[in-house]
Amino acid sequence: MAKIELKQPIVEEIAATVKDAATVVIASYSGITVAQDTQLRKQLREAGVTYKVYKNTLMIRAFKGTEFEGLTESLKGTNAIAVCKDDATAPARILSKFAKDCPAIQIKAGVVEGVVYDEKGMAEIAKIPSRDELISKFLGSIQSPITNFARVLNQIAEKGGADACEPAPKEAVEEAGAEAPAAE
Numbered sequence: 001m002a003k004i005e006l007k008q009p010i011v012e013e014i015a016a017t018v019k020d021a022a023t024v025v026i027a028s029y030s031g032i033t034v035a036q037d038t039q040l041r042k043q044l045r046e047a048g049v050t051y052k053v054y055k056n057t058l059m060i061r062a063f064k065g066t067e068f069e070g071l072t073e074s075l076k077g078t079n080a081i082a083v084c085k086d087d088a089t090a091p092a093r094i095l096s097k098f099a100k101d102c103p104a105i106q107i108k109a110g111v112v113e114g115v116v117y118d119e120k121g122m123a124e125i126a127k128i129p130s131r132d133e134l135i136s137k138f139l140g141s142i143q144s145p146i147t148n149f150a151r152v153l154n155q156i157a158e159k160g161g162a163d164a165c166e167p168a169p170k171e172a173v174e175e176a177g178a179e180a181p182a183a184e
Contacts, residue, residue, distance in 0.1 A: 011062045014062035015062040017050055018081075021084065021085050023112045024110060025081070025109075025110035026074050026075065026110065028080075029053070047084070049094065059071075060075060067116075074118075087131055088112050095126070107126070110122045110125070
């Protein structure tokens with residue numbers, strides 16, 4: 001059996017791994033210890049990220065003709081691939097955070113939702129919070145005005161309702177662009 005035939009299943013595995021991926025990140029791992037690698041893999045796995053080491057030539061073959069072909073330029077030296085189908089920022093965010101304590105890890109390039117980014121671009125993407133964090137911040141920003149409005153209504157009710165409130169001064173109403181209420 002020829003060497004190419006033996007390597008074809010691995011090329012197909014890589015192609016299947018990156019197919020429909022939101023993000024693919026190429027990272028250099030030269031000089032990482034086994035303990036550090038185990039810790040990194042655990043963090044990536046918990047975030048739903050697939051992290052594997054393949055030969056550069058096999059990754060180049062798998063990327064050929066796909067949106068990931070732009071990554072082939074960064075495939076020099078020892079590289080690993082981090083792939084996530086759900087969270088577009090997870091691989092870059094986790095690898096970047098891990099690299100702060102372990103300088104052996106270096107993000108080289110990546111593809112996020114079809115766009116190829118270099119090392120600097122991936123560093124910016126790593127700063128983006130996760131989807132869940134963004135949703136919780138958005139909901140918090142929506143909830144705050146509603147909560148404040150509910151507190152004001154509650155204070156009005158505690159003081160005896162709208163009848164107990166003093167009308168706004170005529171000047172304030174005119175500045176707001178409304179007509180002053182008629183005196184009763």
